[in-house]
Amino acid sequence: MRPFLDHQAPYDEARYVIFPVPYDGTQTFRKGAARGPCFILEASSGLEEYEPETHGEFHRLIHTFPCVEFPLSPEDAVFEVEKGVRRIVGDGKIPVILGGEHTITLGAVKAFEDVLVVSFDAHMDMRDEYGGLKICHATVMRRVSEVHPVVLAGVRSWSREEKEWIEQKGIKVYPDVERVLDIKGKSIYISIDLDVFDPSLIPSVGNPEPGGAGWEKMLRVLREVVKKNKVCGLDVVEFTPCPGCEVPAYVVAKLVYKLIGYMERR
Numbered sequence: 047m048r049p050f051l052d053h054q055a056p057y058d059e060a061r062y063v064i065f066p067v068p069y070d071g072t073q074t075f076r077k078g079a080a081r082g083p084c085f086i087l088e089a090s091s092g093l094e095e096y097e098p099e100t101h102g103e104f105h106r107l108i109h110t111f112p113c114v115e116f117p118l119s120p121e122d123a124v125f126e127v128e129k130g131v132r133r134i135v136g137d138g139k140i141p142v143i144l145g146g147e148h149t150i151t152l153g154a155v156k157a158f159e160d161v162l163v164v165s166f167d168a169h170m171d172m173r174d175e176y177g178g179l180k181i182c183h184a185t186v187m188r189r190v191s192e193v194h195p196v197v198l199a200g201v202r203s204w205s206r207e208e209k210e211w212i213e214q215k216g217i218k219v220y221p222d223v224e225r226v227l228d229i230k231g232k233s234i235y236i237s238i239d240l241d242v243f244d245p246s247l248i249p250s251v252g253n254p255e256p257g258g259a260g261w262e263k264m265l266r267v268l269r270e271v272v273k274k275n276k277v278c279g280l281d282v283v284e285f286t287p288c289p290g291c292e293v294p295a296y297v298v299a300k301l302v303y304k305l306i307g308y309m310e311r312r
């Protein structure tokens with residue numbers, strides 16, 4: 047039972063492509079997101095192939111790219127992600143990106159023409175610059191918002207600069223993840239920074255922030271959002287394994303498998 051690894055479909059037959067991006071070149075607080083994708087893939091060995099909620103065995107629809115190293119510079123890493131996602135989308139498949147730090151979302155969304163980016167994140171990531179970098183985990187949604195419209199949900203930590211900027215630009219930022227249930231009939235790209243969850247469920251993130259959503263609530267929101275919109279691609283980022291703490295990787299693997307089930311059942 048290793049739904050993302052052993053039973054994967056050949057690339058030509060797959061509908062979903064798991065694209066591991068082990069990149070953490072700009073992370074500042076808890077480094078280690080580069081090890082995230084491999085831990086999630088390994089933890090998927092604990093999943094049942096049959097997904098009871100959506101009544102399906104989706105492993106036959108999944109192809110997983112190998113976990114290769116990415117360039118250290120954020121510009122280069124973002125470019126590599128864009129290239130990979132363009133290939134997947136060009137072949138008519140849905141990319142499911144496993145991070146790696148949030149910065150990689152910029153590369154993924156650049157591969158799409160016309161999408162609304164729905165980002166679940168405890169942080170705004172809307173700084174114009176951070177530590178001298180224009181492209182990094184703390185500025186990523188600002189850069190994304192220069193390419194596509196964005197909605198942020200689950201946000202509970204921000205700087206004064208970010209707050210003023212989103213108000214000036216009229217960007218929708220919701221502390222409660224349920225507010226995205228109003229979005230209907232759109233082509234969307236979903237980005238899930240795992241720190242949107244309460245850290246009691248997933249402590250293994252780059253910048254943990256207490257007070258987030260629990261498992262049932264997030265699933266309810268994601269199920270509805272996927273049902274009401276057309277998901278063109280998604281990422282699950284910022285998974286930063288903690289030593290001796292193995293449950294969160296399984297939680298994330300299960301989240302990814304459920305999301306594929308929701309997309310398939312739409």
Ligand SMILES: [Mn+2]
Nearest residue numbers: 168169239241
């Ligand atoms: Mn975050």
